[in-house]
Amino acid sequence: xxxxxxxxxxxxxxxxxxxxxxxxxxxxxxxxxxxxxxxxxxxxxxxxxxxxxxxxxxxxxxxxxxxxxxxxxxxxxxxxxxxxxxxxxxxxxxxxxxxxxxxxxxxxxxxxxxxxxxxxxxxxxxxxxxxxxxxxxxxxxxxxxxxxxxxxxxxxxxxxxxxxxxxxxxxxxxxxxxxxxxxxxxxxxxxxxxxxxxxxxxxxxxxxxxxxxxxxxxxxxxxxx
Numbered sequence: 057x058x059x060x061x062x063x064x065x066x067x068x069x070x071x072x073x074x075x076x077x078x079x080x081x082x083x084x085x086x087x088x089x090x091x092x093x094x095x096x097x098x099x100x101x102x103x104x105x106x107x108x109x110x111x112x113x114x115x116x117x118x119x120x121x122x123x124x125x126x127x128x129x130x131x132x133x134x135x136x137x138x139x140x141x142x143x144x145x146x147x148x149x150x151x152x153x154x155x156x157x158x159x160x161x162x163x164x165x166x167x168x169x170x171x172x173x174x175x176x177x178x179x180x181x182x183x184x185x186x187x188x189x190x191x192x193x194x195x196x197x198x199x200x201x202x203x204x205x206x207x208x209x210x211x212x213x214x215x216x217x218x219x220x221x222x223x224x225x226x227x228x229x230x231x232x233x234x235x236x237x238x239x240x241x242x243x244x245x246x247x248x249x250x251x252x253x254x255x256x257x258x259x260x261x262x263x264x265x266x267x268x269x270x271x272x273x274x275x276x277x278x279x280x281x
Contacts, residue, residue, distance in 0.1 A: 057161045057216045061255055062126045063154045064133060066117040068146035076173075076267030077237075078141040079117055080110040087132050105213035106265035111257065113172060113270070117146075120257050126155070158255035160211075162218055166249040168227065173270040174234045174243025176262035177202045183242065199244070200224045206260045206269075207252055224250040236263055247274065 107125030111118040117139065121129040133153070139146045177199055178186055189195045204222045211218050229246035254260070254271055261269035 057159065057214070059123055059158055059160055059214070059255070060126055061123075061156055061158045061258075062121040062129055063156075063257060064119045064121075064129060065152035065154070066119070066136065066139070066148050067150040067152070068117065068139070069149050070144070070146055071115040072112055072117055072141070072146065073115065074112065074141040074144060076110040076112045079112065079119075079139065080266055082139055082141060083110070083119075083132070083136075086135075087128075105210050106259075109257075109259050109265050109267070109270075111173065111267045111270055113257075118257065122258070159253045160214060160216060160255060161253050162220055162222065163251050163253050166223075166225075166251050167253065168247060168249045168274040169254060169271045170247045170274055171245050171260075171269060172272050173259075173267050174232050174241075174245055175260060175269040176234075176236065176241060176243055177206075178242060179262075196226045196229070199226055199229060200248075203248060203250070203260070207250070207254075210260070222250065222252055224248060234268075236266070236268070243268070 107122045108129065109120045109122075111120065119129060133151070136151075137148050139148065182198065182202065186195055186198055189198065203224045203226075207222055207224075208218060225248060227247040227249060229244050229248070232243045232245050234241050234243040254273075256272045257270055259265070259267070259269040260271055264270075
């Protein structure tokens with residue numbers, strides 16, 4: 057399945073150490089009429105894989121648009137010259153604009169990926185299951201099952217029918233403490249292989265519009281350099 061993706065890299069006068077959720081909040085307030093930018097239609101939340109995702113990577117602000125999300129990002133691109141994140145203000149000193157056709161589909165071979173932002177794999181039910189497991193082998197199998205489920209959920213939202221089983225292998229994974237809307241959460245950073253093509257800088261799992269679960273193919277150069 058071929059999709060279009062747009063990545064905007066915003067370099068600022070000061071190093072950014074804010075959460076990506078604050079960038080999302082700023083854009084949502086500044087451009088409330090563009091639903092895809094914040095997934096809210098009035099007071100209702102739009103439940104789907106986010107067409108626009110916000111990241112803070114290597115102290116740069118990054119916004120990723122997918123298919124329909126490209127049009128909204130292009131409309132606001134020239135209007136972003138400064139950004140307020142909480143009590144901090146940043147001037148945009150450089151903008152980088154990368155548009156590509158990408159593939160999102162099952163493959164006959166495996167790619168290796170790394171999470172560059174914490175993956176929120178666990179909901180309340182499988183968090184309890186994860187904590188009950190006494191061995192890494194059991195925990196690894198659960199995380200692989202969840203990872204496959206995340207990809208299937210993405211595929212359904214994007215309109216792609218997966219033609220054969222997805223297979224995943226956690227290569228290494230470590231637990232990292234993080235927060236979602238101020239609530240402590242357990243996240244994961246590490247690497248995995250999977251027989252699926254996932255575009256760089258897309259998010260997997262929960263709250264990907266806020267930067268969680270961002271992946272990058274291991275042999276790919278850093279786009280922010």
